[in-house]
Amino acid sequence: MTKTLLAALFITLLSGAAGAHDEPAPAVSGSAMTATLVRIRDAAVVSDYAYRQTAMLSDEVGPRLTGSKGAAEAVKRVAAELRALGLEVKLEPVKVPHWVRGEETAALVDWNNRAEGLSHKLAITALGGSVATPKKGIRAEVVPVRDFAELTALGRENISGKIVLFTAAFDEQMAAAGRAGDAYGGAVAYRGLGASKAAALGAVAAINRSAGPIGNHQPHTGALRYADGVAKVPAAAIAAEDSLLIERLAAKGKVTMQLLLTPQTLPDTDSFNVVADLKGRELPDEIVLVSGHLDSWDLGTGAQDDATGVAAAMHVAATLKTLGLTPRRTIRVVAWMNEENGLKGGTSYAELHTGDIAKHIAALEMDYGSGHPTGFAANVTPATLPLLKPIGEVLSGIGAGIVDFRLTGVGADIGPLNKLGVPGFAPLTDGRDYFTIHHTAADTLDKVNPRFLAENAAVLSVLAYALAEGEPLPRLPVTP
Amino acid sequence: MTKTLLAALFITLLSGAAGAHDEPAPAVSGSAMTATLVRIRDAAVVSDYAYRQTAMLSDEVGPRLTGSKGAAEAVKRVAAELRALGLEVKLEPVKVPHWVRGEETAALVDWNNRAEGLSHKLAITALGGSVATPKKGIRAEVVPVRDFAELTALGRENISGKIVLFTAAFDEQMAAAGRAGDAYGGAVAYRGLGASKAAALGAVAAINRSAGPIGNHQPHTGALRYADGVAKVPAAAIAAEDSLLIERLAAKGKVTMQLLLTPQTLPDTDSFNVVADLKGRELPDEIVLVSGHLDSWDLGTGAQDDATGVAAAMHVAATLKTLGLTPRRTIRVVAWMNEENGLKGGTSYAELHTGDIAKHIAALEMDYGSGHPTGFAANVTPATLPLLKPIGEVLSGIGAGIVDFRLTGVGADIGPLNKLGVPGFAPLTDGRDYFTIHHTAADTLDKVNPRFLAENAAVLSVLAYALAEGEPLPRLPVTP
Numbered sequence: 028m029t030k031t032l033l034a035a036l037f038i039t040l041l042s043g044a045a046g047a048h049d050e051p052a053p054a055v056s057g058s059a060m061t062a063t064l065v066r067i068r069d070a071a072v073v074s075d076y077a078y079r080q081t082a083m084l085s086d087e088v089g090p091r092l093t094g095s096k097g098a099a100e101a102v103k104r105v106a107a108e109l110r111a112l113g114l115e116v117k118l119e120p121v122k123v124p125h126w127v128r129g130e131e132t133a134a135l136v137d138w139n140n141r142a143e144g145l146s147h148k149l150a151i152t153a154l155g156g157s158v159a160t161p162k163k164g165i166r167a168e169v170v171p172v173r174d175f176a177e178l179t180a181l182g183r184e185n186i187s188g189k190i191v192l193f194t195a196a197f198d199e200q201m202a203a204a205g206r207a208g209d210a211y212g213g214a215v216a217y218r219g220l221g222a223s224k225a226a227a228l229g230a231v232a233a234i235n236r237s238a239g240p241i242g243n244h245q246p247h248t249g250a251l252r253y254a255d256g257v258a259k260v261p262a263a264a265i266a267a268e269d270s271l272l273i274e275r276l277a278a279k280g281k282v283t284m285q286l287l288l289t290p291q292t293l294p295d296t297d298s299f300n301v302v303a304d305l306k307g308r309e310l311p312d313e314i315v316l317v318s319g320h321l322d323s324w325d326l327g328t329g330a331q332d333d334a335t336g337v338a339a340a341m342h343v344a345a346t347l348k349t350l351g352l353t354p355r356r357t358i359r360v361v362a363w364m365n366e367e368n369g370l371k372g373g374t375s376y377a378e379l380h381t382g383d384i385a386k387h388i389a390a391l392e393m394d395y396g397s398g399h400p401t402g403f404a405a406n407v408t409p410a411t412l413p414l415l416k417p418i419g420e421v422l423s424g425i426g427a428g429i430v431d432f433r434l435t436g437v438g439a440d441i442g443p444l445n446k447l448g449v450p451g452f453a454p455l456t457d458g459r460d461y462f463t464i465h466h467t468a469a470d471t472l473d474k475v476n477p478r479f480l481a482e483n484a485a486v487l488s489v490l491a492y493a494l495a496e497g498e499p500l501p502r503l504p505v506t507p
Numbered sequence: 508m509t510k511t512l513l514a515a516l517f518i519t520l521l522s523g524a525a526g527a528h529d530e531p532a533p534a535v536s537g538s539a540m541t542a543t544l545v546r547i548r549d550a551a552v553v554s555d556y557a558y559r560q561t562a563m564l565s566d567e568v569g570p571r572l573t574g575s576k577g578a579a580e581a582v583k584r585v586a587a588e589l590r591a592l593g594l595e596v597k598l599e600p601v602k603v604p605h606w607v608r609g610e611e612t613a614a615l616v617d618w619n620n621r622a623e624g625l626s627h628k629l630a631i632t633a634l635g636g637s638v639a640t641p642k643k644g645i646r647a648e649v650v651p652v653r654d655f656a657e658l659t660a661l662g663r664e665n666i667s668g669k670i671v672l673f674t675a676a677f678d679e680q681m682a683a684a685g686r687a688g689d690a691y692g693g694a695v696a697y698r699g700l701g702a703s704k705a706a707a708l709g710a711v712a713a714i715n716r717s718a719g720p721i722g723n724h725q726p727h728t729g730a731l732r733y734a735d736g737v738a739k740v741p742a743a744a745i746a747a748e749d750s751l752l753i754e755r756l757a758a759k760g761k762v763t764m765q766l767l768l769t770p771q772t773l774p775d776t777d778s779f780n781v782v783a784d785l786k787g788r789e790l791p792d793e794i795v796l797v798s799g800h801l802d803s804w805d806l807g808t809g810a811q812d813d814a815t816g817v818a819a820a821m822h823v824a825a826t827l828k829t830l831g832l833t834p835r836r837t838i839r840v841v842a843w844m845n846e847e848n849g850l851k852g853g854t855s856y857a858e859l860h861t862g863d864i865a866k867h868i869a870a871l872e873m874d875y876g877s878g879h880p881t882g883f884a885a886n887v888t889p890a891t892l893p894l895l896k897p898i899g900e901v902l903s904g905i906g907a908g909i910v911d912f913r914l915t916g917v918g919a920d921i922g923p924l925n926k927l928g929v930p931g932f933a934p935l936t937d938g939r940d941y942f943t944i945h946h947t948a949a950d951t952l953d954k955v956n957p958r959f960l961a962e963n964a965a966v967l968s969v970l971a972y973a974l975a976e977g978e979p980l981p982r983l984p985v986t987p
Contacts, residue, residue, distance in 0.1 A: 087620055087621070142580040145577055147569050147808070243949055244949035271952075272952070276567075467724065468746075469722065471752065473748050
């Protein structure tokens with residue numbers, strides 16, 4: 028079947044125009060389909076199901092770092108809830124890293140014109156995967172650098188034996204202007220790559236200004252990636268306020284830091300993706316996957332990152348069950364393990380399902396908090412976009428009508444599926460406030476607005492059902 | 508001299524009308540005086556002097572809790588700066604309390620439907636003056652109460668042996684509407700009085716929801732006051748987020764907390780108010796006092812509470828020196844010690860100066876952060892208000908023209924002077940953001956807007972100079 032024909036069919040399905048093709052007739056007529064999507068939207072948006080599941084994960088389970096008791100308990104609870112909805116639930120094994128945070132303290136112990144006995148305590152947190160400092164800690168000069176170019180320009184003679192501080196700021200104006208993801212992208216490279224870049228020039232540790240707005244004096248954790256062939260040095264994030272303090276003091280003279288981090292990397296351990304099917308009535312082997320990630324960082328309770336995503340995916344099944352709707356294809360709810368520090372859930376799933384990847388019609392993930400959704404983002408071929416317009420029209424009834432074309436992935440866990448050709452989708456969520464609490468102790472249930480969460484769940488519900496009913500979308504090109 | 512005559516003189520002084528009285532002629536004519544105040548205003552508002560002093564106290568000295576090395580260093584630095592301005596500087600001894608923070612950890616270790624091994628770490632900080640828990644900590648049920656009435660209603664049978672959590676919230680809408688001080692007042696009573704009220708019913712510890720807006724997951728410290736004749740129990744504040752978590756969990760069943768606090772109260776120690784005179788040219792014994800407090804809490808660097816206040820008071824002298832103006836009366840810059848946990852600086856000063864209290868014409872204090880000032884607050888007799896209008900008119904040129912009448916004190920340290928009859932003044936500062944960081948680790952230099960700080964310093968400069976030139980204002984009634 029050509030893509031053009033496919034497009035015509037999909038539009039027919041949703042637009043209400045009568046179709047006359049030699050392909051199998053759509054399960055429902057266009058106008059009936061629109062009415063059904065409106066019913067799903069309106070049922071989803073008034074339900075508190077996702078909020079209750081978020082509260083369960085955030086309050087009753089708490090932090091869910093991969094390998095922790097909280098993560099294991101979350102698997103059990105979510106599986107039980109999905110079974111209670113009547114879904115077919117499997118736990119798919121995933122071998123995961125097991126990193127545990129230890130003590131973490133840092134202080135400035137000397138600076139220009141310091142009086143005897145004074146120090147500045149810093150708000151610091153180890154990056155996920157960091158090695159520990161020696162037990163007595165590290166005492167060294169801190170050298171602030173604006174970016175990798177400045178690091179390179181300073182060179183080994185100025186970096187060797189020092190602690191490098193990457194001072195790149197999260198651009199708050201950019202975030203306020205609606206481009207929070209781009210603002211995050213501009214800062215997070217230093218968290219991910221800074222340790223090895225600094226170590227390559229002889230640094231003894233790397234610190235980064237937290238990848239989030241200034242104001243709450245919280246350090247934002249997150250994963251780092253050590254490069255092969257370079258010494259692994261301890262790495263941590265400090266509050267934006269403390270980064271500015273060091274910049275100011277360093278402008279006047281040498282600044283010395285005392286740093287202690289005692290995290291441990293334990294042997295890889297066993298965990299699971301929770302995979303739960305609402306079986307399709309006509310094409311049960313074909314799958315529309317809707318998901319969030321179950322693991323979280325350990326500082327807060329991962330309410331927005333990503334209990335809301337898991338809960339909203341569960342909400343899709345709950346809504347269809349409430350309405351007594353069985354989709355044409357299977358809608359598969361997945362709660363991923365280990366998005367934060369390894370992505371083992373997403374990569375394992377893609378490996379395990381290589382054989383039936385062609386049966387995966389679409390993959391949805393929600394992992395950007397639960398602010399008001401303004402629509403959805405689609406990682407699809409350009410030709411697919413017009414096919415999605417009718418879905419956007421249904422969602423415009425809750426202010427979520429934008430269909431945003433993306434050439435890049437829209438969710439980390441579904442990235443491996445996208446690379447195998449599966450179109451990807453995510454709610455287009457207002458993320459202006461998301462990075463204030465992202466990966467901090469402040470990511471707690473009170474940050475979740477129940478109405479906005481239900482709106483995101485409605486986006487997923489309408490989108491998943493429409494994709495499960497209509498003809499398959501064009502596949503993405505397979506990339507290595 | 509009657510108050511009416513005084514008023515007439517003061518108005519004459521500032522209004523530009525020619526006065527003809529048998530009192531000594533004003534030092535400068537009205538229009539010349541207005542021009543001078545405008546010069547002071549405009550010089551003060553473009554100077555970065557106060558910002559540099561704030562940076563010195565916040566960055567180079569750091570936290571300045573009473574009794575600490577930081578507090579002692581701050582005394583030295585501020586005295587040296589004021590001497591460098593050419594002022595006559597005295598260190599007036601003050602015997603101060605010496606409380607030091609220790610370890611402070613708390614976790615929820617049991618709740619309804621908790622899985623084995625799970626816990627919730629809480630963001631907690633001991634209140635200033637709190638006693639310690641036993642070394643192994645306290646493990647007890649937490650009972651949330653909305654207010655003192657609910658505590659009383661629960662009674663000893665429900666409180667004895669428990670940890671009481673006061674859940675009263677800082678009213679963020681009230682604060683956003685410009686009444687942040689009132690919002691603070693509504694929450695802070697539980698911090699101040701909660702421990703003894705709870706202990707009177709047999710509680711083993713008292714926790715309060717932090718007196719500030721929710722959002723940054725920071726605990727806000729502050730002083731408590733133990734009542735006489737009641738057992739002293741450990742007391743601490745938790746982040747607003749954690750208070751809500753406990754409320755939610757407690758609604759479903761018993762919640763158990765493990766609490767460890769190891770603060771110590773050491774013997775009282777010696778410290779100082781820094782008292783620096785810019786001597787008056789005609790009436791050097793008469794004093795207009797302008798002040799802020801030098802001590803801070805220990806979690807942040809006390810940038811807004813109250814390095815900015817001290818720095819703005821210093822800015823008054825710096826501005827007059829720059830302009831070569833010597834006021835008619837002495838302008839006395841005071842940096843108070845121990846505002847936060849004892850008020851010994853303010854009370855000692857009033858005791859030490861009982862003999863010359865009548866020579867104190869007015870007392871100014873800035874201790875509400877350094878947001879944009881909209882005018883000034885005056886703790887004066889109602890009849891005084893019209894006399895202040897011309898000063899407000901000069902300040903309206905920088906958007907600070909409101910003259911706000913207060914029946915209550917306008918600064919803690921100058922409260923004892925107000926009670927002895929000395930009129931009190933403070934900048935009327937935009938405090939909408941102040942309580943977000945107040946008494947937390949986030950009270951750091953980056954929160955200070957240099958322009959707004961200079962505006963506050965301009966308010967103090969204009970006000971202090973006008974009061975030092977004009978006739979004395981009516982005294983406040985002396986109160987016990």
